[in-house]
Amino acid sequence: MEKWYCLHCHRFQELDIHSPFCHLCESPLVIWPQKKGRSFHLDRPSSLEKFKAFLPLNRLETKLSLGEGNTPLLRLYHIEKRLRSSFPIYAKNEMVNPTHSFKDRGTTVVIQKALALKIKKIGTVSTGNMAASTAAYGAKAGLKTFILLKEDASLEKTLSTGIYGANLIRVKGDYGELFKESYRIGKRVGIYFANSCDPYRLEGYKITSFEIYFQLGERVPDYLFVPVSSGGHLVGLILGFLDLFREGLIKRLPHFIGLQAKGCSPIVQSWKKNLKEIVPIKVPQTIAHAISNPSPPAGKLVLKLLRETGGEMLAVTDEELMRAQGELASLEGLFCDPASATTLAGLKKWYRLNRQIKPREAVLVLTGTGLKDLSPVKEREKISLISVSLSGLEEALTSLAI
């Protein structure tokens, strides 16, 4: 029998898919692992099948998968050189998931669970990656899907979610209130709202940790740089390494460095002041929309887990993350979104502040593609573009090619 647990208060809690938060501290609940001695099936093609023993699923309906996971871990040689790094730097490229972000790993587990529970209606509160991911997997599973969007959701994001046939509902009013309301109404109306910190979503993120472990040759990464919005992704990654630890496969956890954008960095603010609570941000101001969460539901839990595991929270400016976005593209061929670019900006900042530390390696988790929002790219001056006539092409190429 599955058990839900608060990693913050260390208490088991009742299961309620419409209220997956601790009664005491309001942190998101996680699934307590059922047994030890679990095994991997690395010969299977799908990531869910490979790691099924570590998921709270009795059976898998592989036909509901869109082929998520199995993403590459790429070594960033040019960035290492640019930073004069004494250690290898890798990128875990989550952009090559089916809807081009890490969210698919969580959604696929949510969908499996919905099927097991005979739930026919799912939903989510999101303006971006999670909306598209939930709409896509909802379509594949033939579920009725409801996406609650912020009032000011961009046309591009609305369209690229709407194409999947989900019901889109733009809601005027406070976003934090909307988050809470979604659970209350979901319970009454019979819609499973799998929001950012849903316990089954977090189970899906564990697989990223397992993959990194195997891609590094069955080793724990020394430092892991992760963009932090609600905090759910980071908690899920930690759960993955906790599973490996419990199985005796690793002897310690990675150092997790959580990144936020300076214009919306509630967890970093509390981290710096050594607080245990999150003070919500009133007016978020950052170009990194995917992590612009003024009141992260897992914030308090992230603070506690990072303190316990020797991690850290860091903020980077929009200028720093935009420069990092350009470097990842022009040096490594990886065009990620501004949220993902906080990992490189954060690594640079961290490296400046911690020259004495010699990590074995650092892994940057690139969470989503740059294609979904080209506005930060529009603001660049560095794009090299000239116009010529066909007859002037040879001259132009000759001078550029020197």
Place this chain on the structure above:
Amino acid sequence: MEKWYCLHCHRFQELDIHSPFCHLCESPLVIWPQKKGRSFHLDRPSSLEKFKAFLPLNRLETKLSLGEGNTPLLRLYHIEKRLRSSFPIYAKNEMVNPTHSFKDRGTTVVIQKALALKIKKIGTVSTGNMAASTAAYGAKAGLKTFILLKEDASLEKTLSTGIYGANLIRVKGDYGELFKESYRIGKRVGIYFANSCDPYRLEGYKITSFEIYFQLGERVPDYLFVPVSSGGHLVGLILGFLDLFREGLIKRLPHFIGLQAKGCSPIVQSWKKNLKEIVPIKVPQTIAHAISNPSPPAGKLVLKLLRETGGEMLAVTDEELMRAQGELASLEGLFCDPASATTLAGLKKWYRLNRQIKPREAVLVLTGTGLKDLSPVKEREKISLISVSLSGLEEALTSLAI
């Protein structure tokens, strides 16, 4: 020693990377396979390593790869049901490549070859997927990269290529002339222009065929539906199955169904009239920009190969392909570009015309993501979007959820 061959005239030809076309018929040349008895290394993580024995590369620099390939083959249960199909229908999802299109499979081989030949400058003529792919891999390899764009290239495509730091050159004048000029100037200035039918690009596309063969359980797919622009991708896929045939692993080739958009269907026009030559289209008019090629360099070769292998060319209207784009998203969770959607639109048309045929299965090759051009989505009326206040949300969800 590598040999280049014209599959149209059945003649060996001289190697010239700046002029990879037959002296007699101007068809693109292909690499003649060097030996038989080649083996797969399916235990390797990278797609290039798995199939290295089938590539014209003496050694691999895996550090130049962005993790392309290894894409999922997904069964389309809902579409099968909608079509009342008597056979399984699969999608080969090329959207999850590093720059979100099949082009990466070709570019990665081009880059390997450039390195082997000590070439420092590469280029391509493209307005879309190939531009981004070449710019990304050029960046990863530290090469100087030149992208020649059409005068009217959209801002979005220009930006999402420019972010990789390539030299972008917008060229006024005839696009067909530009294609030819790129080779001539490339030879003079020392830039390797790896355009759409480059022989090394085609070698990369072979891997898609190998993957499909293994994903189907070491079987040849019965029918393969492929969007056709220059014709290079289709020729590459055929080369892959020819390799499997030569190795004695399959006894026949798939039936290839090549798809074009009605508003730019030069190969279909010749196919219908049973011509051996391509008559260029004067004013292409289709929303499927990725396959809007008025004068496909491999057109003549495609005609010949499809006749020899029991294949077919079909055209679909923009209306048909837009409907198919919506169906792939809303029934199967796959948001592809209009070019990719021709495969489903084409399958539907083909199935109406050929009810007597009972294929063992059909595979649709989805070549690129829908994210790069949202304009076809904007024209949809079917997106379900309402606006409510927070206090009106419960009522709205209650009525929608019934």
